[in-house]
Amino acid sequence: MGRSVLADPAEAGAQACREALGGRQATMLIVFASLSHSTPEMAAAVHAAAGGDVLMIGCSTSGEFTTDGRGAGVIVNALGGPGFTASVRAVPHRSMDLYDAGVTAAGGLDDIDAEHRVVLLLGDGRSGDQQEMVRGAYEVAGAQVPLVGGCAGDDVTQTGTWHFFSSGRDLKVLSNAVLGAAIGSTSPFGIGIAHGWHKIGDPMVVTRSEGGKIYELDGEPALDVYLRRIGAPADLAADPAAFLNFATVRPLGLARRTGEDIRIIFEADPAERSISGLADTPEGALVWFMAADPEKIIDAAADAAVAAAESIAEVDPLGVLVFDCCVRPMALGEDNTELAAERLRDALKPVPFGGFYSNGEIAREPNAKGMHHLTVVALAVS
Known part of the structure; x- marks a missing residue:
């Protein structure tokens, strides 16, 4: 995971990507960027810093948070290494039928032959009932492959969202889109959910x-x-x-x-x-x-992340992705929002995490049925 709060979006993107890579080669990048940094120049800089030939999905947010703190900027989560595979899909807003978008977004599962699989979805909370997107993705994934993710944010301005996408050498910046990444690994994934x-x-x-x-x-x-x-x-x-x-x-x-x-x-x-x-x-x-419950909503992010990590207790997680509702800071207030971030950091030490405030959270597994709100969803990667 890499993070930058440099004012220039392109410089921030390049810096965050270099920090995430640490000199290694990534198979896939997951990018979260504040609305102020969600520009084509930022997306191009991230992609170029990773070598210009890498899978990438990402979206604008209503704020981001990492092991290093909160603030407007860019977060890059880099995944790769032996035993890791991925396939990505994008559905532009202009062709949006949400059920069909979910079917397409999860379609990368056809390319993944792995013991452990998950579909990561980045939807758009402004494009209608995103439960239809989840239903479409479930039609492809079935009960055995969990769905997880969040809907892009726009800093609670209701002005529109952005998604960043690359299936390799190409690069697209799309408005109000739906993205999907089918991910496979020889090690397990864990999902945690909490709301308080x-x-x-x-x-x-x-x-x-x-x-x-x-x-x-x-x-x-x-x-x-x-x-x-x-x-x-x-x-x-x-x-x-x-x-x-x-x-x-x-x-x-x-x-x-x-x-x-x-x-x-x-x-x-x-x-x-x-x-x-x-x-x-x-x-x-x-x-x-x-x-x-005041204490439980403060602890929700930490509880979801710990639950995700503990669900793969046989191995140590390499990192955690966190999708936190953009309305929760309104319910928490500024001081308790910061306290929630501190408790998340303390609960996961020394495991790195990257997350964003979303317009809806996605978790579809045996104990959860799809779209959530005022909720925190976490994905642990091992």
Whole structure:
């Protein structure tokens, strides 16, 4: 892993790549860059610093963090060595059908013959229900190959995201795309998930919904139920910005066999009395209001990373990739966000890690079903 916070994007990219490589040859690069550094010049500099003939995927973020700290810049994670293989795919936004994008993104699995496999996805949280992307990728990967990753960020500006891609000598910078990397290894991968939220109050049944939009809860207009149960002013939905700030840290939890998946509520329609989340909430599902446990949400990044590392306890992890929700710093506050980063560093020492604040987190394995929010997902590589 290499990191640079140099002001010039190209210089930062080259420096981070050289630091990650340490004179070695990489098979694949994974690049996380702040919106200010997500430029074609940065991507070209990273690719050139690795020799100009290397697989590369990456995306813009809402902030990055590493073993060395947080800050706007570029992170390069370099993977390679004996027993490691990879194959990458990209789907531009202009051809975007999210289910088909997931199928394409996971298609590199056809090139990977290895004992241990995983598909790393870098989606785009602004392009609709990314659960459809996960469903498409699952159609290819099946139950035996985990899916993991996150959705590109735009520094919470809602202006659009960028993805960096190379299948070798080519190089593309794409807006609002979907990328996939099928990765194989002779050593295992580990996945960890944590969020630090718990359910409160009585459950509600989703009696009418479509995708991420919830029309009815317990047979009543969803917005009315949401405002009443959360104790919000009745006219809150008339101000979209105020509703967004209020609702993003007052999520719903979708019942799963192993716990609750978080569903951020980000929008309301006062006319049709609906509320909208960032991922599918199916009809018939049980949902609860969720409350944060302050210590557990601080520890969520560390807990996810440790769980990923411990799941491959028979070998030592070489590094960990961390995908942390961009809304969590809003719930934590600046001081606790820094404390969470410190606890992550302490928990993983001396294992290096690179991560970013994402517009949605991806984990599809037996204990997790796809898209997550206000959650931390970690991938340990051995």
